[in-house]
Ligand SMILES: [Mg+2]
Ligand SMILES: [Mg+2]
């Protein structure tokens with residue numbers, strides 16, 4: 375079983391899908407995409423469990439986005455979108471992640487047609503949980519993602535609400551760029567994103583059949 | 596001395612500066628940035644010398660951008676912009692690179708405020724030269740970058756034309772995200788970017804004091 379230090383050490387790219395839950399698209403006043411779109415976060419942004427707080431850069435309005443993450447177990451290239459078995463076989467396991475976003479930096483980038491890499495890429499902007507063995511998750515499209523700030527529920531939705539499911543995501547990514555063993559894919563965030571400030575405590579988790587999966591727990595001061 | 600296979604194997608992120616030469620900004624009708632901006636290419640896009648052609652994805656208008664690349668030799672965090680010595684000490688060596696760009700995909704992304712990761716991230720979209728030892732380059736701000744398509748000169752300019760010099764680039768990047776040993780930084784392209792189609796032959800190189808640095812030669816069918 376992979377330990378989470380080796381996941382950070384072996385991860386070369388983190389590919390994230392944008393706008394993959396309808397209600398989240400509405401809350402950001404974004405257009406509903408006809409096809410999935412993706413962006414990269416650098417692996418240097420990964421924050422391991424217990425490795426301290428998320429650091430808010432000066433002047434940044436920092437938002438949380440809780441997401442189910444996939445840890446790739448093999449090389450994937452040109453996966454067919456209907457190849458559900460191929461997609462699941464390529465996944466080594468899961469993790470929970472918070473795709474921290476400098477929302478004001480991102481809004482500015484969107485307005486100017488500039489890349490998102492800075493807005494998404496600060497050090498500590500990707501808190502992750504421990505590794506979740508594949509056997510622990512029977513159906514990745516039927517999990518409850520939740521996130522609290524100072525113990526108040528902010529996000530809580532089921533992964534069945536994804537607009538584009540995991541095989542389609544892996545297909546679209548792998549037709550552009552090869553996914554390699556150790557790469558991480560973030561599958562999008564449901565509604566409820568919002569700001570956190572220094573000192574706020576974020577907790578997040580993953581429920582299957584109403585029960586928390588312990589390895590998925592994140593707590594970030 | 597680093598061999599180029601190990602450079603690809605060890606590279607986790609490729610950080611690229613946009614709009615770093617005034618005449619290139621003009622040719623793309625872009626705004627001149629008040630500060631440098633950056634985007635990520637995935638390390639999976641690296642094309643090693645002799646590893647075959649750049650692959651043009653269907654429907655893509657593919658542009659070349661020749662750039663001086665830095666290979667980082669150590670961890671860099673919060674570098675001061677005036678710390679020229681610190682910047683040079685952090686560089687393990689150089690390479691020449693062609694930042695291939697799906698220009699129509701990028702134009703569409705700019706219009707919609709979407710990320711650039713797809714436009715910049717296709718497999719084979721980062722042909723690189725062999726590793727250039729640091730001792731071979733006396734002054735990285737006084738090199739001639741050139742690129743030909745089917746033996747016709749398309750780009751030829753001196754790195755002294757950079758708007759933001761290397762210490763400033765490394766400072767700005769490292770204040771957002773930690774640069775790690777093995778990471779690659781692309782320092783921007785001069786004017787003359789343009790399309791290539793399947794079958795075109797790109798050659799590129801680097802001159803110091805009017806003489807080609809042999810390790811920098813790229814030839815991509
Ligand atoms: Mg990367
Ligand atoms: Mg997200």
Ligand SMILES: [Mg+2]
Nearest residue numbers: 660694783784
């Ligand atoms: Mg470029």
